[in-house]
Amino acid sequence: MDGQLIAFIGVAAGMVAMPGADFTVVVRSALASRRAGVASAVGVAGGLLVHTALAVAGLAAVLIAVPALYRALQIAGGVYVLHLGVQALRGALRATGEASPATAGEARVGRALRQGFLANVLNPKAPVLFLSLLPQFxxxxxxxxxxxxxxxxxxxxxxxLWFPLVAVLVDRLGHWLRRPRTARTVQGVTGGALAALGLTLLSAPLAGN
Structure with missing residues (x-):
């Protein structure tokens, strides 16, 4: 294994493990069940597969070169992440006895898979990151x-490897994390983080930058 490949693995591992929308969506899904968390993790990996395929094909360069397309992706990604955050915040504000997406007994695996995929594939920073990072190695x-x-x-x-591990760890802590008060707190924090990320993604295109 050459030195540049080893260096890339280290950089990529840090990039993947960095907390962000992907991490938050996986944690939120894993609060429902391990299966939902793992499904969300697979969805995130699927989104990364799309971005890396676009980078390999050179389409990411086209996306970046056409401001209107890039701005549209920014807006779509921001709206979707903001939507997830608002959903989580609404769930956190519900009464203790009312079921919410993050605490419901039955995991919605398909929905979790879709949320993980869309949260990643609509991230407008990913094409720029891959297009600038991969050629360096x-x-x-x-x-x-x-x-x-x-x-x-x-x-x-x-x-x-990383995101299913996060889902399993959250599930292992489920006895504590799924207590009504703790679950609402975690859901509120993750919802706030997603909403903030969504607003950040929306700020640049809406400001005309």
Whole structure:
């Protein structure tokens, strides 16, 4: 294994593990059940697969080069993440005895999978990140496409390892996390974080930057 690949694995691991919308959505889904959390984690990895495929194909460059398309992605991503945050905050404000998406006994696995995928694939920062990051680890004289495919596969594999692990850990702590008061607190915090992220994503395109 060459030195640049080892360095990329370290950078990619830090990038994947960094708390953000993906992490928050997985935690929220895992509060419902382990299956929902893992499904959300797989959805996040699916979104990363889309972004890495676009980067390999060079389509991310087109997206960045056309401001209107990039701005549309920013708005769509911001609206969706904000929507998830508002949903979580509404659930946190419900009465103790009322079921909410994060505390319901029956996990909505399909919904969790979809939320994880959309939260990641609508992230407008991902195309920029992959387009700027992947070429830095393609040595001179190495075939670009195979090398980029390898790097992209590393990112997706790390996501498939990290986010299901997060879901399992949240589920293991479920006895404490699913207590009504604790669950509402966690849901309120995650909802607030998602809402803040959504507003941040919306601020730039709506301001015309």
């Amino acid at each position: 393609v040595p001179d004289g190495v075939a670009v496409v195979p090398r980029t495919l390898l790097l992209a596969s590393v990112v997706v594999l790390l996501a498939l």
